[in-house]
Amino acid sequence: MAETITLKIERMTYGTDAIAHDANGKTVFVYGAVPGDVVYAHITSDNKTFSKARVTKILEIGPYHRETACSFVELASGCPWAQITYDQQLVAKRANVVDALKRIGHFDPYHAENLVDECNSPSYEWEYRNKLELGFTRKHGRAQLGVHALNTNELLKLDSTKLLPKQLANLPKSISGALSYLSNSHNLLFTRVGIRASKRTNDVEVALWTEPGAFPRAQVARVLNDASKLTSIVRVMSKGPAKARKIAGVERLSGKGYWTEKIGNETMYLSAPSFFQVNTKGAERLIELMMEGLKPQAHDIAMDLYSGAGTFTLPLARACSFVHAVESYGPAVKDLRRNVEKAVLRNVAVAGGDAAREFPHSEADIIVVDPPRAGLAPEVIDLLCKQPARAIAYISCDPPTLARDLARFTADGTFAPIRITPVDLFPQTFHVETVTILSRT
Numbered sequence: 001m002a003e004t005i006t007l008k009i010e011r012m013t014y015g016t017d018a019i020a021h022d023a024n025g026k027t028v029f030v031y032g033a034v035p036g037d038v039v040y041a042h043i044t045s046d047n048k049t050f051s052k053a054r055v056t057k058i059l060e061i062g063p064y065h066r067e068t069a070c071s072f073v074e075l076a077s078g079c080p081w082a083q084i085t086y087d088q089q090l091v092a093k094r095a096n097v098v099d100a101l102k103r104i105g106h107f108d109p110y111h112a113e114n115l116v117d118e119c120n121s122p123s124y125e126w127e128y129r130n131k132l133e134l135g136f137t138r139k140h141g142r143a144q145l146g147v148h149a150l151n152t153n154e155l156l157k158l159d160s161t162k163l164l165p166k167q168l169a170n171l172p173k174s175i176s177g178a179l180s181y182l183s184n185s186h187n188l189l190f191t192r193v194g195i196r197a198s199k200r201t202n203d204v205e206v207a208l209w210t211e212p213g214a215f216p217r218a219q220v221a222r223v224l225n226d227a228s229k230l231t232s233i234v235r236v237m238s239k240g241p242a243k244a245r246k247i248a249g250v251e252r253l254s255g256k257g258y259w260t261e262k263i264g265n266e267t268m269y270l271s272a273p274s275f276f277q278v279n280t281k282g283a284e285r286l287i288e289l290m291m292e293g294l295k296p297q298a299h300d301i302a303m304d305l306y307s308g309a310g311t312f313t314l315p316l317a318r319a320c321s322f323v324h325a326v327e328s329y330g331p332a333v334k335d336l337r338r339n340v341e342k343a344v345l346r347n348v349a350v351a352g353g354d355a356a357r358e359f360p361h362s363e364a365d366i367i368v369v370d371p372p373r374a375g376l377a378p379e380v381i382d383l384l385c386k387q388p389a390r391a392i393a394y395i396s397c398d399p400p401t402l403a404r405d406l407a408r409f410t411a412d413g414t415f416a417p418i419r420i421t422p423v424d425l426f427p428q429t430f431h432v433e434t435v436t437i438l439s440r441t
Contacts, residue, residue, distance in 0.1 A: 002057060003043045009033045010427045012092040014100070014399060015430055016080045016150055017052075028053050028165060031151070034084050035092070036062020048424045064088040069126065069228040070163075070428070073156045077147040078163055079428035090119040093432040097399045097422050105403035105410075117421040123284035125427040129163040130198055130261060131278045134172060136183075136190040143183035145176040145193060163428075171228060175206060178227035187217055191238060191245070194272060201278070204257040205232035207272035212237040212248045221254035232256040234272045247273055247331060263287070266314045269338050274309045277433075282425035286435055287315050289421050290368060290393040293437035296320050300365040303389075305355045305380070309335035312368045312395075317345045324360035326351045359383045367392045375401030380409065385414040394436040402434060409438060416441045 007020035017029040032055035041053035068082040119217040159173040194207035223430035232255035238245040277283035307325040333352040351358040396402035415438040
């Protein structure tokens with residue numbers, strides 16, 4: 001019979017588990033608890049150096065435990081930290097950044113603590129998202145749409161959300177109902193469904209991700225428009241293995257065929273496949289921290305690697321004499337060029353391709369890098385360290401890969417981090433964005 005033990009919860013991991021220690025000092029990763037709680041926990045796996053457990057009963061509710069404001073479905077999917085008081089969420093996110101620097105980057109503990117600022121909170125803790133994704137499956141021959149549970153990947157029906165703007169909270173239900181009807185009527189299959197909604201431009205787009213092939217375009221557009229007030233409906237056709245799907249084309253089914261968002265003084269035009277931060281206010285704070293850290297001058301030459309659709313490119317171009325922007329993802333490159341053109345900027349050179357292969361030949365005064373979760377390739381770090389730039393702004397969505405990369409910069413000795421600012425773009429989750437400023441040593 002598996003063991004059940006009493007534990008005092010100490011802190012959160014970079015994930016859905018909390019950390020405690022048993023009577024022998026062994027680390028226990030506990031699911032279903034909040035720092036400060038005292039719990040009964042059922043051991044689900046036991047290894048030499050750590051155990052895993054699931055809470056069966058809360059004996060004492062800790063000072064950071066609160067009633068969740070969201071539904072069980074959101075708690076199991078998009079809001080795994082919703083039972084933690086928001087102030088404590090911010091404390092835990094900063095602690096996870098510091099912990100990554102110490103464990104993975106092997107930074108001196110005192111130095112790591114002093115490098116990392118308090119976690120910034122630029123948006124409300126609810127209604128902050130501009131994007132939501134729904135999964136799709138067929139069960140007993142019937143279509144089902146919903147969100148995936150984090151630990152089981154089970155598809156859960158989502159009727160309403162506290163993460164989208166209040167006036168759009170019921171959008172998942174209406175879209176799911178319309179698409180379920182269409183799918184059951186025409187035997188349609190969807191890879192996923194994306195919803196983007198802006199409180200600033202009032203744009204609402206639904207993107208249907210499908211395999212290429214025949215598709216009842218007119219009826220799909222009519223049924224979706226009857227279900228919700230939409231400014232754009234598009235079909236994104238992709239093919240290939242699940243982890244390496246490639247875009248085969250994008251079709252406009254109704255409306256604009258793209259989504260817009262205002263960020264700072266800029267208007268961004270975005271196609272459905274392009275990445276954009278899900279928290280617009282949070283993205284604006286990233287820009288502010290980047291600009292404050294780099295202090296761009298009118299004569300500066302700037303680089304923006306992994307530039308996406310231009311979130312950092314546009315403000316840099318307003319402040320500098322020239323910007324070299326590099327992006328590998330085809331749809332984002334097209335959006336970047338369109339955004340530069342719409343902004344009437346003539347001092348930006350856009351290169352489509354891998355950051356190492358398309359690394360600009362010119363010398364830069366300031367550099368921005370905003371890589372995907374995997375972080376920077378070693379060859380990109382080598383190229384950056386050969387630049388005469390006075391500073392680099394490293395935007396990261398993953399503390400472990402950030403810590404690894406900062407250790408590589410430190411080992412080279414050309415650039416060193418002088419400030420790391422966590423920014424909470426994802427309230428109610430364990431995710432955190434960071435802006436690191438590296439200066440020449």
